[in-house]
Amino acid sequence: MYGSTDLSFHGSTFSLSSNNLQRKNEEDRLGIATTALFIVGTMCGTGVLTIPQAVVNSGYIGPAIILTCGIKAAYTGTLLGKCWTILRNRYPEYENDRITDPYPTIAHRAGGRVAEIATRVCLDITMFGTKVVLLLLISSNISDSISDIGHHDFSLCYIVMITTGVLIPLSWLGTPKDFWQAGLIAACASIVAGFFVFGSMITSTSNQSSPEHAEPQWSLFMSAAGTILFSFGGASCFPTIQLDMRRPSKFPISAIIGISVVMSVYLLVGITGFVVLGDNMKPNVLNALPGDWMSYTVNILVTSHFFMAYLIFNNPVSQEIEGILKIPDKFCLKRVLLRTTLALTVMFVALTVPHFDVILSLLGGTTIVLVNFVFPPMFYIMLSKQRIPSDAYGPLPSHLTKRKQSAIDSTSLVTQSSFQSEEDVSNNPVWTQVQVELHVKVILIEIIIFGIVGGGCSTYFSIASLVNGKSGFTVPCYVNTSVGL
Template sequence: MTQMDAILFIVGELAGAGLLALSEALSNTGVIGILLILMCASAAAYTGGLLGRTWIYLESQYADLSTGHVRQPYAEMGRRTYGSWMGRVILTLMNITLFGTSVVLLLVSAELIQQLAAGALDTCIWVLVLTMVLTPVTWLGSPQHLRAPAMFALVSVVAGAVLMVVQMVTFPPEERPHVPLSPPSLATFCLGLSTIMFSFTGVSTFPTIQLDMAERARFSRAAVGGFAGLCMVYVPVAATGYMVYGDTVNINLIQNFTPGPLLIVIQVLLTVHFLGAFVMLINPVCQNLEGALHVSGASGLTRQRVLLRSGLMLMALFMAETVPSFGKIMHLIGGTFTLMLTFILPSLLYIRLRGEYRGTSKHGYKRYLVKRFYLSSLCLLCVALSSVVVYYSVDEIVAPGTFQTPCYLRWWLGPGAGDVDGLNSTTTVTDGLNVTAPSDM
């Protein structure tokens, strides 16, 4: 894999639900949210580069890392740096993050298909249908050649982003009513920030991408290029959506669009992208569980593999039907696991190794102290942010007035049972603007 291949792979893999949700994040944070997107991208590119440098150093110290196949390089870095306990912590966090992100993609895909079907079935039903369709696909082993899927994911999401901007800028200004732009509160700001951080979930996969590169030492440049490309996809869509729809923007930006042929093309492109990304994200979780449970049949389809992966899909289905709002799951993951895997752990690993390899020169020691201060400050800031964001994210899920009834309880108790302030009603679109913000999703 060349450096350019790595850049394209990063953009194709990381660009996901954030494309739909960042406009709503700007509505929650205000115009400063654009700066927050750029700052988070810069920090993630930097810490992603730190992971690359950490791996290069470990390869120089441990010959088995440079000559043998490493299945979980991020977890291996933790094990070699802090001990086996850190390796287990990182692997657990990665599995939870990948699983939670997969659930988000499942919910987003179900909502897009529900819109394509003109509301013929409830989104909760589409989640069930998609789970049944995708489960046999997850029985297969991991793809041996990921370049083609990555390129397809990149093309589909970039094309979808361009068409989304076209859809918004061609919406006649005279048909837009006055769009309110309210100042953010602490709660909305924290939720918007968590969405922004979730949009850059995926740094934990960087070591795997680096191992496929012919020149691994150049991965730091690939990380910078990848996040620059990601911002070129995210920022125009997010900023345009915020300026056109203001506070009326839905967490699923597409729900604000005027129905028409262009909207159908956008929905198809993004649905295909999200479904493909779901399979690619859930597969490593399946493999990790198979390794932990010593499930045989790594090269073939076995009963154990079918049962384990089907069980994992049932767990994803249960989570999606329990919290039928991808935005709420995004907020929780973005404020916890993304912060840990993207910002805190890469900094801790690098500080530990840099302390052992800072050299004996006075200049080298000063550079180490400056970098340690910066990274330690970043870790403390992330811990403080996480504490506040988690509070508001959990409150959003369970608080009266925001609680959404799980799908299975609605089916059991009957239509409309447990609805709170209309939160489970259907979102309608008139002249490209939300008329009723509440929706099933």
Template sequence: MMSVVTYTAYVLGKSWNILLNTWPEYREHCRKPYPEIGYRAMGSIVRKLVSLCIDITQFGIAVVYLLLSSKNIHDMIKTFSDNDFSYCFVVLILAVCLLPLTFLKSPQDFWWAVVIAMITTSCAVVLIIIGSSLDYGLCSSYTGMPSYQPKNFFLALGTLLFAYGGHSAFPTIQHDMKNPAEFTKSVVLAFTVMGVMYGPVCIMGYLTYHDTIRDSIIPSIQTVWIQQAINVLITIHCLLTLTIVFNPLNQEVEELLNCPQHFGWQRVLIRTGIMVAVVFVAESIPNFGPLLDLFGGSTLTLTSVILPCLFFLFLNARQMRENDTGKKDDSPATLKDVFKYTPRSTLIICIGIIVFGFCGGAAATFSAIVELTTTNFLLPCYVSPFLNKTMDEDLALVSEYGISFVY
């Protein structure tokens, strides 16, 4: 999986370089580089579809991170106090606290938030490895190896794509670089570092806890101070990420509704409405694990696996067609051009990845929907009180019997 997402990030970077070399206007400011890649590769309709896909992805990430942050805070409250504070109320309180931060115009001056998020994640990874290593002698002999189930394989695929699928932001990052041509080197280094960080966590978690791991590895760690330190670090990471994730989604809706760029009641109303929508989905599906797998298997599979290869094939074929004919032609390449001008090795690799993305993404999406509606089904927060059943009871049942993966 690591090699697939690294390759797709690589060809996505090459696609943006083609745009910069062919259409000089993209060397100046461009608000939506990824949709522009889709437009130059396959036309204006694809540009709109890419924008929609990215917006849905940003919305889904916001919901997942809000749920994950709320769960971690709820776990800390349960650990350090005897208060029976509802998980659903934590979601609401956290959303209210985050709302003023979403009113900021742009996160471009908050580079420190990205740095802190990176540091907290790195520290959390180290603590997880230490905690699971300390638990190895105690836990490994009391847990069993999980039986192989195809459904769990595809759910894991969705989880991995959620972890590695940041491709929708890559063209924007590349556009802001001093030398965009060097981006392809950056992605190889970035994914190598991510593999070094995530790999040991997955391996140690599996070897130590086996089939007892649920949506998060954190509750499995037996040393309380390590467990809660990881909780704090991951929560800080999620909260900082949330403030950044909301911004492009907010700006997209504001542009659609012709909202003034200066601060005013329109911005407050629109961004409050978006936060309410995120909270409503979070309260309706209060289980972040299968929801994470759902977005990983659907929109993130599109933006991180399928579309990069598809766009590169068409952009590269258009460029080679122009070089072959010697005529300037801005029209997208045809499917015939793709098969005529693309080197066979590149064509085979890209088609293989596209087929894998379609099949794996469809299976992961279906498996996640089954998880949400059957195995890990939780009543919406606004329904459970009327059935005399608390959300904390539901979460306890899922924790006891559910099956999921490390995030």
């Protein structure tokens, strides 16, 4: 692909096709360690504050659920990476061109237009719901800070509206792709915040009596499972991160390192909260910590992270809607109106259901389960059944179309096992087959069943808690202005 080292002119355009350009592009890409840190930043955010309550509600089995979900998220995340590697070998154009939506592309090639639409809808709902959660957490942390300085009568309802007003003009800006350092700083902030939460809980033991642990209830247990599933929701972004790696085939190593760090932080704060605070835990762990300098530091760290994460999650949804409505990819009145409307919609949902733990459980049991635990193994199995190009959805690969091949000699196919690396098949001239062994297929089906059953139960009990009033649902302030959230 980069065989030429000549400088050439095409019309009035100067073109550089050289190994120097290739090396420069390679230097701009992510290494294994940086990719692992991005994975931590994608996942480790709300979980630092919400995992302790989830462990308390799920009892002694809570840490086991964290380990199970983390291991499955790592495995399904690497499956997505393998799916993208398969497509890059089958379709050279995906390797040469920049693909901005690899996950929906995988869905389209594996299951057709319906699978692509379902994936896009789930991803958009997940990102929109995450924005609601982040808005509530930002507002809650700001409210706690105001209360700490003596103003106890300032309603969270108004803080949500003020925060939205601050976020609206910032949401008009373009994508933050040129500020990747901020993403890395946010990841580090989450890790540091986790250790500060641990330290604050440990220092509070002198002021705490022996913690009580009530018998877990099924409704609370399943809602806690949804919260834990939500905390590992970043795996759906793995293909996008993989695109920017120098060596995409090494992505599984980064995924294992990143998720191991996330699980360690979650276990640290979750087990400590269960042992130290017990039933005194709150949905937001900051509300259960003593008001000392460590809790204030955690508040600043995580609020900064959430603020930045809100803007990052805002862009994919906004850009997709702008593409559907054919709004120009530049700052204009249409962009301002659309993104302002989206921000106000997020605010409306946040004011209607002002309990982020309920939203966490709902998302964790529905869209996040689908994009993290159901779709990846399903698409991998579908891709493995495509023995020749005509079995796949969408147009034929460009190299076959250009050569005007009407048929493919079955003897020219190259077989790839489910654990081969990208380098082993990089010279594949026609099509890459995938052989999924029986025991691997059993594991994939088990993960799909785990996701459907676990997500369904979590969703049922989350909805039931809203219906029967156990979620603590209050009348929205736009219905009764005297109600303080």
